[in-house]
Structures are given as structure tokens and as C-alpha cells.
Amino acid sequence: MANIKIENLTFTYPGASQPALKSVSLDVKEGELLLVIGRSGCGKSTLLRHLKTALTPHGSSEGSVLVNGTRLSDIPEREQAERIGFVFQHPDDQIVTDKVWHELAFGLESLGMDAAGMRLRVAEMASYFGLENVFYKNVSELSGGQKQLLNLASVMALSPDLIVLDEPTSQLDPIAAFNFLTTVKKLNTELGITVILTEHRLEEALPFADKVAVMENGSITVPDTPRNTARNLYASHSPMFAAMPAAAKLSCELGMDNVALTPGEGRGMLLSMGLAPKLISDKPEKANVKEPVIEASELYFRYEKDEPDILKKLDFDIYAGEIYGLVGGNGAGKSTLLSVLSGARTPYRGKIIIGGQRKKGRFSAFEERIGMLSQDPRTVFSGNTVGEDLKTAAMNRGGEDVEKRIADAARLMDIEDLLDRNPFDLSGGEQQRTAIAIVMLTQPRVLLLDEPTKGMDAAVKAAFGEKLCELRNGGTAILIVTHDTEFCAEFADRVGMMFDGSIVTENATREFFCRNTFYTTAANRIARDVYMNAILTEEVAGLVREDKQRR
Amino acid sequence: MQKDSFYTVNPAVNICFFAAVMLITTFVLHPVIVGVSLAAACAYTLMLKGRKAFVYMLAFVVPVVLAVSVINPLFNHEGVTVLFYLWNGNAMTYEAVIYGCVSACMFAALIMWFFCLNCVMTSDKYVYLFGRIIPTLSLVFSMVLRFVPGIISRIREVSQARRSISPDFGKNPIKGIRHGLSTVSVTVTWALEKAVNVSDSMKSRGYGLGRRTSFSVFSFDKRDCALSAIMLVCFAACVAALASKTISFRFYPSIKQTFAGWAAYGGCAAFAVLCALPVLLNIKENIAWRILKSRI
Amino acid sequence: MSEKTNKEDKKKAYRLALSVIVALILVPAVIALGVAVWDDRKFYIVSLIIIIMSMVPFALRFESRKLRARELVVLAAMIAIGVAARAAFYMTPQFKPAVAVAIITGIAFGCESGFIAGAMIAFVSNFIFGQGSWTPWQMEAMGILGFLGGILFHKRDGSLPKLLPLCVFGGLGTLIIYGLIVDTSTVITTQSVITWEKLTAAYVSGFGPNIVHAAATVIFLLILAKPLLGKLNRVRVKYGLLE
Known part of the structure; x- marks a missing residue:
């Protein structure tokens, strides 16, 4: 059984001036679920990779990693392969073979297990993880959530006693993410497997953790309970506090003795305070007449003649200078809508008007000045440096003062320091900003973003939101397709919900969320009994404080 | 079927x-x-x-x-x-x-x-057959089958993403080919980056530590015996x-x-x-x- | 130390010579023998056996090399790119980039990997386009091109080859080697009595498509060779692959 002790581990990448890990000490007890949190680039992944010799990066290191009292380097790699399981961030980048059953058996094959033994293990894994229905399928047919479950299952096939998960849910939608984390927790409690997990999205993950350790600039804190961690982060004004679940943030800001973790607990906490119900009244919006950039009415679309409609009687419009958030489940047709609006696909019925002109058939997104960014920002990179890519984009649009426009865009997106770097070497947040700068240089009047906040940590996300607001204030229309309700609540002006091929409701952000019961922010769920239309944690905290002062 | x-x-x-x-x-x-x-x-x-x-x-x-x-x-x-x-x-x-x-x-x-x-x-049957005789090539074959759909959809994704940042070259075949191939080139960068991640996952699950066995969902039953016998005799x-x-x-x-x-x-x-x-x-x-x- | 490397080098040179003999001399020789001695269907079978035989040493070498995970995955990724690229150009049957990808893989990772890549691209892409009696021939032809690409242009230090000779090789190789092998295979499979007239007719009628194919290879090499080799070299140097 696994009992991990890291002692004074210091690690420096070759050629780096600063160590990536600074005398890290960590103690993980057997059967514990440890959550390691920290901003992107704080050294979480580097630390996790030190838990397996085969994955340890090159560089100079001091200190030791002990598993059950034995130095990791003294444990044969074969034993490590069996006993320490790893699941990484990208579900797609871990699958080796083409069939689900083969993938489940891959590790067992590598270790040379006999056929009968493999048959049993593979069967066990497929049934425990609910993969029977996809057992014979090609892995390319699975959804992201299923792929990540498959990765977990194929690691579990080796029956490890420690599993290490590096941001396993960052690429999944909220439902799949919750499902995945529940499975991990189940492994932890039912089988007593030690789990070390890193996450950015803590709303779901934090309540599952036994202990939480916070990493910052290569240093780590002593693991503590989730509640204490929230309290400590608040007390030390750590930027990591922004990532805490809404209930924890609220209870810390209100100085409660007991820190709530889940919306349910938070709701109980507010109810017990005996607050007076109140509504937030927004200042009436300035009545400036906005011009529509895209108007689409009664769109119908399907991929093949005999297939069902993906878009059905869909009405949508977006105005200059607004951020529109589009939410909805998987398969509701959100991504299809984006490809129709950008002219890559043609609806078989309905009208699309862009900038006052009706468009028929396929049209060029570039000519119509529609900027579109897919889920992966790397799709728009082609050159060797960021500067090169910015220049290509600006030159494509042509016109005067290319240099100045590039400088402006780089400043706006805060990537001035990155111009000489290879875009593929940047961090996720930097890549996202660079990609937007590239698209902005083609001077789009509307920006279509597909899941832009996927994989971003709280701080990066907040900064990104600010950048979008600046663009909006400059008059660009921005459509964000996302699962991230918190992000929408904070930055969008209008929100629509897509279901079964059409937009079923659409409203100003506050109205939208306070009318939903399930599809709303955690803060709203906590406070809705008292403050019906509060949707952000800060709003709720502010209202509670007002109430207290009044008393 | x-x-x-x-x-x-x-x-x-x-x-x-x-x-x-x-x-x-x-x-x-x-x-x-x-x-x-x-x-x-x-x-x-x-x-x-x-x-x-x-x-x-x-x-x-x-x-x-x-x-x-x-x-x-x-x-x-x-x-x-x-x-x-x-x-x-x-x-x-x-x-x-x-x-x-x-x-x-x-x-x-x-x-x-x-x-x-x-x-x-179907391809999985070749993977099974080769797995016995040439296990490494069989694994490469299986990996290729696994990568191809991803690469095809990535090429599509990249060319769609680039529609909004570069003009349509439909009328100029030479520029069009150049554009198309730079799409392929971008996809290669992505695929190689991905390949390194996949190899981490392989190493993590013990690849290269010893002789591999090969798992299959196929078995040789009595019906197969009978068929083989008939085939041999005929x-x-x-x-x-x-x-x-x-x-x-x-x-x-x-x-x-x-x-x-x-x-x-x-x-x-x-x-x-x-x-x-x-x-x-x-x-x-x-x-x-x-x-x-x-x-x- | 130096003795050991010497020995290794010798071993490598020996293996290389063996591979060359098999791929370039033995195979055409036995095919020629087949043409001369047999004039019946037997010779179709014989040539098929030769093709399969010629792949055996490559396969066995590949199995015995104990490649590391990274090398394996990168090779698989290149093959997949070749297959995907062929699938992407499915509308223009002769204008296909697969040969160029095989040659580039050969240049980056050496002749043996080049052969494996070429043969595998042909084999796997036929799961999309349909397996047929042509599969082994296409595998052999593409394999030889990947192999030759490796022999002629693979440099230990990873320096890039000159574009002009590369394109000349790619064009002529596709036109002559690929064209010849595949056109011959058409005659051999459909006709039982092989006459020079039939072969000539096949080569003449195949010349147009082969020219298009060769032109495609040249264009793809011209545009893709530099960036792709640059990327592969970066990976190769970074992880010390396939040496």
C-alpha cells in the first residue's frame, strides 16, 4: 500500500535560472485523497512527474521521494508501472491503441501477463467503469468524458495502489467532469487507493478531497483540510482564493466559523442567518441604439439528407459591442451553430444577414470579417514565432500601418513579451490570448469563441475576461459558446441557452440565470431563497454585509 | 454485417x-x-x-x-x-x-x-494476426489506426479555423495548394507534440520493460477447429x-x-x-x- | 569504445548492404527470372511471394530493434499523417501526397524506417480505399521509395537535403519506380500471358496518371520537405530518436 513521503525535493530544469520545485516536502498517507492546487505554471505537473521514474523530467534534482519508505529510484520500473498509475490532462493524448478493449489491456500486455489473467482484469475494468457498451468500439467514437474514464480504467487494470491525476477534468464538460471525479472518489473510498489530484475547477473537486496542499512558485504548503485551506487562503490574501468554490468564498468573506464547501451547505448557512429577502436592481441600461452584426432567423441545418436536424428553427442575433454567452449541453448544436455562422456550413433553410447583407450559400469568414476561434487555439498558429503569425494575419487583411496594428493588438492581449516565442511552447492562457490577437488583426466585427476558458485557472480566466470586455468596449461583438456558467455570469451581457437545435431562452444575464433552477451559478443556487437574482459571490457577500450593517 | x-x-x-x-x-x-x-x-x-x-x-x-x-x-x-x-x-x-x-x-x-x-x-483482425508474429509492427499498426481519424478531423478543424484569418484561395490553385499544405504542416506539429504525450502514457504503463504478450477478444473454439479441418481437407x-x-x-x-x-x-x-x-x-x-x- | 562503435558501424553497414541487396537486386532479379522462365499464372504467385519475402527482413529488423516508446509513436504519427493526407486528397486519385510523406520519413529516420513507413502507409490507406490484389505491390513500391529516400538523403547530423536533388529523386522515383511496379502489377494480375506489348501498353496508358503522381510528389516535397524535416529534426534531436 502506498504511503508517499517527499523530502526537500528541489528540481531545476536544464538551462533554467530558477528551480521549478523549491525544497518541497509532502507527506501523503495511505488511502488519502490529496488535492494539489495552484496557478498554472506553479510546478504542480513537475512535482507529480517526480512520482514515477519513467516520467521524471531531465534536470538536476536534490532531495528524495520515498514510497513506503523505499526510495523511488530503488523501486524497479516494472513495479512502479504496476503500482503507480498516471492519468494526464488531455484525454486524447494518452490513448495508444485503436480499440477500447485493446487499450484496457495495453499495460497488461506490456508487463507480459498471460491471456487468462488479462481476460479477467479487462473484464473487471470494463464492468466496474461501465465501459461494456463501448467495449468493441474504436476509441475515436468515444466522447471526451468516456475517453478519460477509459484512461483511468486502463491505468486501474494494472491494479495500482497510488493513482496520480494531473488536471484530469480540465478538458471535460461539467457533467463529465463530475462523473469522472465521482469515479475517482469511489476508487478512493471503496478500494482504499491513494489519490493525488490536481485541479483548476475546484467547485466540484474540493469537497471530495481529504487534504489540500497549495503550491506557489515551486513551494508547497503542508496539506490541510479543505475548510482550513479555504480559511488560510483568505487570511493570507492569496490569489488562489479566487479559485475556491462559491460557498467557501462566501463563508470566508462573511467571517463564518464554519466554512461551507458545497452550494447545499452554503444555502443552509445563509438561511440560518435570518436575512431579509432583497432584489438587486440593475441600473437601467443606456439606451444607445445598437446595430445588429449577425441576424439569423429560422435556420435549419443537418449534415446529411437522411440525418436528423441539428439546428431547428433557430433564431439568433448579436449586436456590436456586446458579449453573448451561449450555454447548453453536449450535442445541443452549439458548435454546429458556430460553423454555420462563420459560413463553413450552409443551412438548408433560413436567413443569415451579416452587417445588413443577406448571405446565401457558403461565404468567406475572412471577407465577412467574422473571427472564429475553435476550442483549440493552436489551430490558428502556423509560423515559428508569435510575431510571425501576427504579421501574417495583419498582412492578410492588408491596409496601412501594419506594424502599429500589431503592436496595439499585442498590447491589448498582453503578449508583447511573447513575440519571439514559438506559439506551441506557450502556456494555455498565453496561447488563447495570442490566438485572439491573431484573429483581432484581421479586424473582425464579430468574434465567435468556442469554449475559450477550457483548462484556464481562475486568475488567468479573470484576466481573460477583462480582455474580452476591453474588446467589447471597442465595439466588437463577441459570442462565447461555453459550459462555464460562472464566466458567463461575470462577463456576458446576454445569455442564451441552446437545446435540441434551437435557442430556448435568451435574456439579459441576470434575468437569465435567476430564472433557471439548475443551469445557474453556484452563488445563485446558494442565495436564491434570499436574494433571488444575485448571481455572483461578491454580490451575495455585499448584500449580506449590508443586511448586517442595517441591523 | x-x-x-x-x-x-x-x-x-x-x-x-x-x-x-x-x-x-x-x-x-x-x-x-x-x-x-x-x-x-x-x-x-x-x-x-x-x-x-x-x-x-x-x-x-x-x-x-x-x-x-x-x-x-x-x-x-x-x-x-x-x-x-x-x-x-x-x-x-x-x-x-x-x-x-x-x-x-x-x-x-x-x-x-x-x-x-x-x-x-476488419483492421482489428490484422492487429490480432500480426500481434502473434510481429508484435511491434502490430502495435504500430494499431496506433496508426488510432491516429488517423484524429488527424483527419484535425486537418478539417485547422482549415476551418483558418478560414477566418486568411482569404479564400479558391480561385488561385497554387496559393490554394500552398495553403492546404501549410494546414498539413500545422497538423504535423500538433501530431508530433501529441506523439510525445502518448509515449509518456505508454512508458507510464510499462511499455518497453520486457517481453509483451498480446491480448485479444478472439478465441479459437471447436467451430474454428471444425472449419479448419474442413478447409484443410478440401x-x-x-x-x-x-x-x-x-x-x-x-x-x-x-x-x-x-x-x-x-x-x-x-x-x-x-x-x-x-x-x-x-x-x-x-x-x-x-x-x-x-x-x-x-x-x- | 571506438572499437565497439566500429563494430557497430560494421554491423550496421552489413545490415544496410543486406537490405539493399534484398530490396533492390534480389527482388527485381527474381521478378525478371519469373518473366523469363514462367509464362503462366505461376509467375504471379512467385512475384507475390518475392514481394512478401522482401518485406520479411525489414519486419524482422524492426522487431529486433527494440524501439523506445517515443520512436514508435513518432513513426506511427508520420504514417498516420501519410494515410490522412492520402485520404484528404481522395478527390484527386493520382494527386496524392503519400509518397512524399514516406520519403520524408525515410530522410528523417533512415532507410529502414522509411521502408516500414512507406509500406505501412500503403497498407493502412487501403483500409479506406479498399484492399485488393494491388496492396502488396503498392506496399513494396512505397516502401522502396521510403527506403531510397533514407539511403540517399538521410544524414546522421540531421542536416536538411538540397531541395533540387530531392525533388528530382521524388519525381523520377515516383514516375519510374512506383509507376513501373504498379503498372506491371496491373498487367500481371489481369493478364496471364505477359508480353512486352501488353506491358508497353500498360506503361503508355499509365504514363499520364504517373506523371500527375510524380508532379504531386515533387510539389509536396517542394512545399513540405523543409518544414516537416525541420519539425522531425527538432523532435529527433530533443529525444534522440531512431539512431
């Missing part, structure tokens, strides 16, 4: 069947053998894909057959029975025409058998008949065919059974199901 019983037998039996049938079909240019093979191939194609697909197949096969059977007499002037003289003074001979027809039918049978093979021998009987020279067909200079005696009939019957094995298996299991159902 799923209803095909032959699809569900062990891949080794599948591949041996196709190898044996195609070997004899291509090897023995005898109208009877070719005819049997073609008939069995047509029957199995019909069973696999239904009448509609079969008609499509014919639309593809018939022109090829015609072309092949015409080409031979045009280029080959051996044979003693001259039908007429071509415009260039060469003879069109009866033997060459017959030869063309027989070899065209052989080719048609081959096409049909390959069509069946493409239906039955193949041997057929080869013996051929070796005894009781089945032969000489085209040039004049047609002289031998097909007589119990050896010839036996060999031909054996070949017919061999060719019809998948069809017979399907019929047998269909009947078994009917009986089972009627008992309920």
Missing part, C-alpha cells in the same frame, strides 16, 4: 480461407474452377451486402471484365483458330478470345473475393487433384481440356465446398436459429 457467421470465426480461419481460395483461383485457369469460384464469391457478396450492393458491384465489375477479356485477343495472336483479321493484319483467334474470357472471369472472382475480404477482415484434395493433372486446361496453340475421372470430380467438389464454406456456415446457423425459434 454483424449477422454474417463467418465474420465471427477466428481471424486466422478467415485469412486462411481467403488465402486458399484466392490462391487456387489465381493459380488454376480452368473454366470450371474459375466458374465455381466466381459463383461462390457472388453468393457470399450477396449474403454479406444484399442485392442492392451486389448490383452496384456488378456495375463496377462488368466493365472491368469486358475490358480485360477484350484486351487479351487484341494483344495476343497465338492460337490456331483464326476468327478474323484485325485492321493491322493481326489475327483474332478463338483461343485468345476464350483465354481472355476465362482470365476476365478469374479477375472478376478475385475482385469479388477481395470485396468480401474487405468486409470480413484444400488438400483440391491440390492433389491438380497435381494429378486430371484438371488442366491448355489454351494454346489449340484448346485442349482435361477434366475427367473421379479425381477431377472429387477435386472440383472439394474446391466448391471450400469456396462455399462461409455461405454454408451462414445457412447452417440460420437453420439452427429457425429450429430454436420454432421450439419456443
